[in-house]
Amino acid sequence: MKRILITGGAGFLGSHLCDRFIKEGYHVIAMDNLITGDIRNIEHLFKLPNFEFYHHDVSKFIHVPGELDYILHFASPASPIDYLKIPIQTLKVGSLGIHNCLGLARVKNARVLIASTSEVYGDPTVHPQNEDYWGNVNPVGPRGVYDEAKRFQEAMTMAYHTYHNVETRIVRIFNTYGPRMRLNDGRVLPAFIGQALRGEDLTVFGDGSQTRSFCYVDDLIEGIYRLLMSDYPYPVNVGNPSEITIGQFAEEIIKLTGTDQKVVYKELPKDDPKQRQPDITKAKEILGWEPQVSRAEGLKITYEYFRNLPEEELYKAAYHREFTKK
Ligand code: NAD
Numbered sequence: 001m002k003r004i005l006i007t008g009g010a011g012f013l014g015s016h017l018c019d020r021f022i023k024e025g026y027h028v029i030a031m032d033n034l035i036t037g038d039i040r041n042i043e044h045l046f047k048l049p050n051f052e053f054y055h056h057d058v059s060k061f062i063h064v065p066g067e068l069d070y071i072l073h074f075a076s077p078a079s080p081i082d083y084l085k086i087p088i089q090t091l092k093v094g095s096l097g098i099h100n101c102l103g104l105a106r107v108k109n110a111r112v113l114i115a116s117t118s119e120v121y122g123d124p125t126v127h128p129q130n131e132d133y134w135g136n137v138n139p140v141g142p143r144g145v146y147d148e149a150k151r152f153q154e155a156m157t158m159a160y161h162t163y164h165n166v167e168t169r170i171v172r173i174f175n176t177y178g179p180r181m182r183l184n185d186g187r188v189l190p191a192f193i194g195q196a197l198r199g200e201d202l203t204v205f206g207d208g209s210q211t212r213s214f215c216y217v218d219d220l221i222e223g224i225y226r227l228l229m230s231d232y233p234y235p236v237n238v239g240n241p242s243e244i245t246i247g248q249f250a251e252e253i254i255k256l257t258g259t260d261q262k263v264v265y266k267e268l269p270k271d272d273p274k275q276r277q278p279d280i281t282k283a284k285e286i287l288g289w290e291p292q293v294s295r296a297e298g299l300k301i302t303y304e305y306f307r308n309l310p311e312e313e314l315y316k317a318a319y320h321r322e323f324t325k326k
């Protein structure tokens with residue numbers, strides 16, 4: 001039985017990866033310090049003999065007994081609201097955390113795949129973004145703690161590949177959504193759906209003309225699986241190129257939820273990227289991958305998930321509302 005370590009395994013993406021590798025017949029070890037994750041995302045796996053959970057901070061030395069075939073490094077705060085609240089931990093998990101994972105990979109002779117992000121392109125001046133674009137990042141702006149951690153993480157990963165012959169894979173993930181996102185993580189989709197469910201107006205930042213391209217989680221997981229199994233060591237964009245303005249997205253959520261609330265406009269956060277769309281030519285060519293789930297389908301499934309959460313979950317979102325007022 002192949003053995004895989006998934007850091008950030010109790011998070012949104014990490015928990016879907018745990019499910020996928022369990023389904024593929026792996027022994028899965030999820031490692032997480034639960035700083036932004038939720039144990040309930042993986043609770044259903046605890047009864048399985050081929051699943052283990054280590055409650056551990058990846059930025060500290062990692063010890064995993066036995067062999068490892070693969071390591072997926074997904075531990076990191078991921079939403080702007082999270083990494084603004086915990087900037088130092090964000091920098092540490094992208095630097096010390098990946099160093100520990102790569103060191104472990106070297107000892108175990110394991111292949112490593114790291115979760116990078118479209119944020120390495122910053123506020124892009126090239127559109128759509130392809131992997132050859134180096135980006136436009138403000139290192140000392142509020143997003144710098146995340147963007148630079150991820151850029152460092154890519155550099156460290158390439159260095160282990162080049163100098164220590166560690167087998168490495170780098171996925172640049174574009175905005176992904178689906179069940180198990182945290183309702184209060186501040187990302188735009190849970191923010192809008194949470195507001196609709198609580199009967200509040202939807203808060204569009206800026207004039208709503210900035211764009212994003214949203215990928216449904218199942219599509220992303222398939223892309224990551226194929227990349228891990230490929231022999232391609234350089235970064236690959238995985239995302240859905242279907243681009244939409246945030247203003248239009250708010251209208252879609254209003255229609256989806258049937259809310260009679262309206263859109264209200266708030267200040268645009270500093271360095272908020274104006275446009276984002278993945279160029280997925282590489283993923284198509286190298287992995288034979290492209291997204292299968294339309295935004296209409298994916299949003300319907302995600303809305304059902306949020307709608308069926310216990311009501312108190314809706315009001316845990318309070319701190320986010322406080323934050324956006326500032
Ligand atoms: P998430 O917050 O749901 O998951 C991150 C997980 O990492 C959480 O369970 C958290 O507790 C854990 N974690 C954080 N620091 C840790 C540490 N020091 N030690 C151990 N565990 C730690 O976020 P997500 O959306 O699932 O993101 C997962 C990964 O994917 C991140 O690396 C993120 O940067 C990347 N990513 C996500 C998206 C997206 O749209 N969801 C886009 C680009 C990149």
Ligand code: UDP
Pocket residue numbers: 079080175186187188189191192203204205206210212246268269272273
């Ligand atoms: N956004 C918004 N209202 C919200 C939350 C976010 O208008 O309540 C905007 C945000 O300014 C950004 C986009 O939605 O332009 C996506 O934000 P998110 O935090 O989801 O991810 P990002 O892609 O910026 O990291």
